[in-house]
Amino acid sequence: MPEWRIPFFLILRHLRRGSKWTLALIVFLMAIAFVNMVFASSLFNGIIATSNANVIETYAGNITIYPNAKDDFIAHTDKQLTKIRAVDGVKAAAAHYQLPAASMKFKNIKSTFRLIAIDPDDETRVTNISQKLISGRYLEPDDNDGILLGAQVTGNEEAATRSFKGIKVGDSVKVTLQNNTEKNFIVRGIFYSNYIEADYQTFTTIKAMQEVAPYLRNQASSILVTVDTPGTETRVINGLKARGVTGDIHPWQDSAGLMKDVTKSFVSIDVILSLVATLIAAVTIFIVIFVDITDKRSQIGIMRALGVRPYLIHAVYVLQSVVYSVAGVLLGAAMFFGILVPYFVAHPFALPMGNAHLVVNAGNFILRAETILWVAVFSGLIPAVMVTRMNMLDEIRGK
Amino acid sequence: MPSEAIITVTDLYKTYVTDEVRVEALKGVSLDIARGDFFIITGRNGSGKSTLLHQLGLLDRPTSGTLILNGLDVNTMSERERAAIRVRELGYIFQEYALMAELTALENVMLPAMMTRPMAECRARAKELLDRVGVSHRLHNLPRQCSGGEQQKIAIARSLVNGPAVIFADEPTANLDSIAAQGIMELFRSLNSDENHTIVMITHEQDETTYATKLLNLADGLVDTYA
Numbered sequence: 001m002p003e004w005r006i007p008f009f010l011i012l013r014h015l016r017r018g019s020k021w022t023l024a025l026i027v028f029l030m031a032i033a034f035v036n037m038v039f040a041s042s043l044f045n046g047i048i049a050t051s052n053a054n055v056i057e058t059y060a061g062n063i064t065i066y067p068n069a070k071d072d073f074i075a076h077t078d079k080q081l082t083k084i085r086a087v088d089g090v091k092a093a094a095a096h097y098q099l100p101a102a103s104m105k106f107k108n109i110k111s112t113f114r115l116i117a118i119d120p121d122d123e124t125r126v127t128n129i130s131q132k133l134i135s136g137r138y139l140e141p142d143d144n145d146g147i148l149l150g151a152q153v154t155g156n157e158e159a160a161t162r163s164f165k166g167i168k169v170g171d172s173v174k175v176t177l178q179n180n181t182e183k184n185f186i187v188r189g190i191f192y193s194n195y196i197e198a199d200y201q202t203f204t205t206i207k208a209m210q211e212v213a214p215y216l217r218n219q220a221s222s223i224l225v226t227v228d229t230p231g232t233e234t235r236v237i238n239g240l241k242a243r244g245v246t247g248d249i250h251p252w253q254d255s256a257g258l259m260k261d262v263t264k265s266f267v268s269i270d271v272i273l274s275l276v277a278t279l280i281a282a283v284t285i286f287i288v289i290f291v292d293i294t295d296k297r298s299q300i301g302i303m304r305a306l307g308v309r310p311y312l313i314h315a316v317y318v319l320q321s322v323v324y325s326v327a328g329v330l331l332g333a334a335m336f337f338g339i340l341v342p343y344f345v346a347h348p349f350a351l352p353m354g355n356a357h358l359v360v361n362a363g364n365f366i367l368r369a370e371t372i373l374w375v376a377v378f379s380g381l382i383p384a385v386m387v388t389r390m391n392m393l394d395e396i397r398g399k
Numbered sequence: 400m401p402s403e404a405i406i407t408v409t410d411l412y413k414t415y416v417t418d419e420v421r422v423e424a425l426k427g428v429s430l431d432i433a434r435g436d437f438f439i440i441t442g443r444n445g446s447g448k449s450t451l452l453h454q455l456g457l458l459d460r461p462t463s464g465t466l467i468l469n470g471l472d473v474n475t476m477s478e479r480e481r482a483a484i485r486v487r488e489l490g491y492i493f494q495e496y497a498l499m500a501e502l503t504a505l506e507n508v509m510l511p512a513m514m515t516r517p518m519a520e521c522r523a524r525a526k527e528l529l530d531r532v533g534v535s536h537r538l539h540n541l542p543r544q545c546s547g548g549e550q551q552k553i554a555i556a557r558s559l560v561n562g563p564a565v566i567f568a569d570e571p572t573a574n575l576d577s578i579a580a581q582g583i584m585e586l587f588r589s590l591n592s593d594e595n596h597t598i599v600m601i602t603h604e605q606d607e608t609t610y611a612t613k614l615l616n617l618a619d620g621l622v623d624t625y626a
Contacts, residue, residue, distance in 0.1 A: 003514045017501045302497045306511045307486030
């Protein structure tokens with residue numbers, strides 16, 4: 001089959017001797033089309049990854065254990081914690097004791113927020129709230145009247161409808177529990193996790209809880225568990241159950257709440273945007289190749305007159321499109337990883353669910369590269385077939 | 400001496416229909432071209448010269464009539480079979496040279512041979528032919544780096560590369576100055592008389608008709624004179 005040398009022969013000469021500016025422009029267009037396809041997907045991946053990380057790191061751990069449906073609390077919390085920490089794959093565990101706060105009052109502002117008693121040391125091992133302080137300091141285990149407030153509680157963010165606007169470290173917050181017990185807490189610190197649900201929480205110590213609700217000792221409202229290796233939640237949950245840990249055990253995804261719906265919506269939007277981006281890429285590439293081929297009608301006519309079979313001419317343009325698209329994907333990948341990813345790491349998108357940067361899913365990336373390749377193949381083939389079906393003499397005359 | 404008919408045309412018609420306008424370009428042309436002929440076609444613009452050459456060279460299909468090439472009725476053949484004949488048996492020289500702009504002289508000449516021959520053989524044959532037509536100093540030049548006369552010589556070399564039975568030339572000197580044109584015509588004469596190549600050529604130039612062994616003058620799609 002010596003004739004199959006012809007497409008490669010012509011392509012190599014075209015790349016070597018064709019207009020470098022045209023080649024650069026086509027490859028650049030391909031690269032932009034590819035980046036356009038990858039960007040939205042990576043942004044959504046980034047938002048989802050940030051959101052997921054925030055759910056885990058500021059709110060739910062990898063696994064959350066709730067009381068069984070018939071119970072109000074997780075009984076014998078200390079024993080449960082000991083069992084949990086002994087399970088293979090568990091990195092740390094911390095109990096949350098939710099105080100039945102009827103209300104909180106700062107000056108004349110009365111509102112209701114979740115007040116959770118924690119062991120400050122245990123908490124640092126499962127959430128990163130201690131690293132998210134924007135003023136003041138973190139709680140000490142023996143602090144008996146300190147409170148940490150989330151940014152949404154302090155009114156630093158606009159979302160809270162009735163927040164303690166203007167509150168600062170050192171101010172006093174009066175907490176009234178459901179049994180009318182009252183206690184004044186001093187604001188030790190304010191944290192901003194950038195995850196809205198976490199920032200609506202308030203924290204105090206187990207020691208402070210014991211003063212106002214001693215009956216809650218050893219009766220946690222939830223236990224947060226982190227795992228050694230992300231993605232092993234199901235295996236660890238099975239391990240917890242096998243170890244006899246009681247309670248209603250859920251992976252972090254079940255705690256994502258609103259974010260679960262948002263994530264689903266992002267996936268749907270990503271599919272739609274990807275289809276639109278693919279269509280735009282297809283049309284762009286088709287136009288570029290079509291213009292290029294139309295410009296070479298005369299040369300195609302000459303080749304046909306010399307006896308070069310149409311399938312070889314098709315192969316020339318398919319091969320040319322493949323070369324353009326591979327170069328475009330490589331340039332696009334270089335632009336994406338060399339410019340866009342570092343830029344958005346330095347300047348992330350500030351969103352209510354956290355600061356998002358671009359996260360590339362290898363499978364999606366390869367799929368989009370393949371899409372560009374196939375789009376290019378058809379965008380090269382279709383105009384080549386159209387042109388080789390024209391009258392040969394019209395082609396030679398460039399009509 | 401020319402004797403055996405390599406092309407026999409009988410009652411050839413070609414009608415173009417464009418935008419409901421019907422143009423009868425050929426109206427029943429019959430002729431014979433023998434092996435070794437230098438067959439020159441003349442006529443005014445619109446007389447059907449190029450249309451006839453395109454039918455003879457299998458670049459187009461007639462509306463009716465028969466065309467026998469080397470004993471084969473080529474009008475009944477598929478496009479694939481006609482393409483194979485174009486590669487093996489026919490050579491073309493166009494008025495505008497029709498060289499591939501991104502290929503050197505050597506590569507342009509090699510291209511038709513690459514359909515059937517090993518690369519080294521294509522290269523050797525192309526070099527030999529470029530030397531034969533007198534442009535061996537332009538082997539590695541692109542067409543745009545060559546003069547009009549040189550480009551036409553490269554096109555002639557390309558037309559010869561597969562050892563064709565017939566060479567078709569459509570006003571090969573139309574874009575050349577008189578000296579270059581004479582050089583091309585002398586080259587054709589040499590190919591015809593020294594190497595017995597059959598040449599079918601269109602020309603507008605009266606003095607070029609002196610090279611012909613057979614002369615056909617067309618008028619309004621009909622044979623006017625044939626000698």
